[in-house]
Amino acid sequence: MSKRIVIIGAGLAGTTAARELNARGQAVTLIDPKAGETSERPPLSKHLFDGSRHHLPYHLDSTEHITFVRDRAEEITLAEEAATSRYTAETQRHPGPLADHHATAGTVHLASGESIDFTHCILATGMEANRPQIPNYPDALPVYDLSDAEWVLDRVERATSTLNVGVLGSGFLGIEVATSAVAAGHEATVYLRGDEPLRKQLSEPVRHALFEAHKAAGVRFVAHTSSPDDIPADIHDLFITSVGATPRVIPIDGDTPASAWKVDESLATSHPGIFAAGDCATVTAGPYALDHPWACEPVAESHGKFLAELLADAPAEAPADAGETPTDAGANVPDGGANATDSETESTETSARIWSEVPWHWSFQGPEKVFTAGLISPDATDTIIRRDPSGAKFQVFHFDGADPEAKLIGVETFNWPPMQAAARRVLGGNNIPTRAQLDDPDFDFKAHSRL
Numbered sequence: 001m002s003k004r005i006v007i008i009g010a011g012l013a014g015t016t017a018a019r020e021l022n023a024r025g026q027a028v029t030l031i032d033p034k035a036g037e038t039s040e041r042p043p044l045s046k047h048l049f050d051g052s053r054h055h056l057p058y059h060l061d062s063t064e065h066i067t068f069v070r071d072r073a074e075e076i077t078l079a080e081e082a083a084t085s086r087y088t089a090e091t092q093r094h095p096g097p098l099a100d101h102h103a104t105a106g107t108v109h110l111a112s113g114e115s116i117d118f119t120h121c122i123l124a125t126g127m128e129a130n131r132p133q134i135p136n137y138p139d140a141l142p143v144y145d146l147s148d149a150e151w152v153l154d155r156v157e158r159a160t161s162t163l164n165v166g167v168l169g170s171g172f173l174g175i176e177v178a179t180s181a182v183a184a185g186h187e188a189t190v191y192l193r194g195d196e197p198l199r200k201q202l203s204e205p206v207r208h209a210l211f212e213a214h215k216a217a218g219v220r221f222v223a224h225t226s227s228p229d230d231i232p233a234d235i236h237d238l239f240i241t242s243v244g245a246t247p248r249v250i251p252i253d254g255d256t257p258a259s260a261w262k263v264d265e266s267l268a269t270s271h272p273g274i275f276a277a278g279d280c281a282t283v284t285a286g287p288y289a290l291d292h293p294w295a296c297e298p299v300a301e302s303h304g305k306f307l308a309e310l311l312a313d314a315p316a317e318a319p320a321d322a323g324e325t326p327t328d329a330g331a332n333v334p335d336g337g338a339n340a341t342d343s344e345t346e347s348t349e350t351s352a353r354i355w356s357e358v359p360w361h362w363s364f365q366g367p368e369k370v371f372t373a374g375l376i377s378p379d380a381t382d383t384i385i386r387r388d389p390s391g392a393k394f395q396v397f398h399f400d401g402a403d404p405e406a407k408l409i410g411v412e413t414f415n416w417p418p419m420q421a422a423a424r425r426v427l428g429g430n431n432i433p434t435r436a437q438l439d440d441p442d443f444d445f446k447a448h449s450r451l
């Protein structure tokens with residue numbers, strides 16, 4: 001029986017996986033109400049005020065190998081539970097039920113009532129924005145989805161004078177909206193719960209530099225706004241909320257996780273044959289484990305590529321064992337090695353098949369550009385800061401300990417893009433400098449990144 005790979009969600013992670021599987025000649029079914037018509041999210045928080053392109057489609061077409069199913073996945077049943085409803089929605093490529101039911105891992109049930117069997121499934125359903133009500137601004141909305149952003153854009157385009165924009169929330173998206181509004185000549189006020197923006201995202205030196213730059217640019221900040229009820233009426237022409245997002249998850253055999261899907265170092269869930277990628281996944285093991293989703297563009301893309309490679313090489317049969325921990329489940333996707341025995345192949349390739357591409361993030365906030373690479377902590381205090389000769393651009397280096405031999409694990413870069421590239425090269429290479437090296441003013445980090 002051939003593999004049947006189903007991807008739920010045609011955002012960045014799902015689109016990337018489908019594109020890469022297609023390039024490897026592997027058939028794949030992509031389920032999303034907007035399959036084939038999805039677009040990038042980052043421009044939505046950065047380009048609604050400046051007249052540049054806010055809509056950047058992914059340009060994924062249905063091909064010989066890619067079948068779009070424009071529908072919503074409602075739930076998954078695992079093979080044992082799914083024997084009664086085995087017909088497919090993708091009539092063109094996969095008409096009729098799978099010949100060997102025992103080889104399937106499960107079935108995706110769609111809102112239309114149809115269902116699709118799979119041997120391997122990638123959950124790539126992303127997140128949805130939290131939507132607090134602002135009593136004095138009943139039209140307030142986030143800019144998370146294209147439809148919301150276009151509603152905002154319409155208001156911006158119809159404005160005949162400077163807009164006064166209110167923003168609730170001071171994470172990356174809220175600050176991007178406020179700073180881009182001000183950069184385009186509008187006014188913006190950010191209401192924040194604490195007393196400084198980006199408190200949970202960046203270390204003190206970086207968020208302080210951004211805070212000062214944004215204040216100097218004219219963004220107003222109203223600290224200690226603990227409730228939307230505190231936001232005064234009749235000030236803002238437009239109000240944007242940006243108070244986080246929640247992973248979208250669907251039940252598997254009736255079991256819905258409280259938050260994101262927990263996946264192991266191979267991005268496998270605890271359900272055989274089912275993987276999760278991008279914003280709906282929390283990576284619990286491997287070099288870049290976290291206690292929450294990475295929720296950034298480069299990681300969603302990297303997950304999509306990783307899983308395409310993993311699944312293109314996986315055997316056709318769905319993995320057998322159910323009920324494993326996420327950490328064990330990755331062992332179920334060995335690839336076909338040339339001269340190894342089955343068990344040797346499995347153990348060698350399990351260790352090789354670990355998602356380990358250096359995660360990174362970028363945020364453009366008006367004219368300010370901030371990046372992270374690897375593991376950084378907003379609470380870190382034992383970092384090292386290195387500046388360019390002018391002092392205006394700098395990097396903050398994070399380590400796995402305080403002693404001189406402690407290893408570099410992450411870097412934040414403020415307004416210095418070439419050095420972000422150097423940080424990614426260094427963290428992804430085999431020549432990772434120690435704390436003592438980075439503490440030496442004569443150490444040339446950029447030159448080191450090219451070793």
Ligand SMILES: Cc1cc2nc3c(=O)[nH]c(=O)nc-3n(C[C@H](O)[C@H](O)[C@H](O)COP(=O)(O)OP(=O)(O)OC[C@H]3O[C@@H](n4cnc5c(N)ncnc54)[C@H](O)[C@@H]3O)c2cc1C
Nearest residue numbers: 009011012013032041042073125126278279295296297300
């Ligand atoms: C406004 C904004 C700005 C951002 N800016 C940056 C930035 O500057 N830098 C950065 O690194 N990251 C940024 N990000 C984060 C980045 O865009 C996300 O991490 C990335 O899009 C995640 O990709 P994904 O494929 O996991 O999810 P998404 O892109 O959210 O795609 C999920 C897809 O799943 C579909 N779906 C959901 N549920 C179902 C279902 N039940 N059945 C079928 N389909 C379903 C949805 O329709 C959607 O198309 C930004 C995000 C937003 C919202």
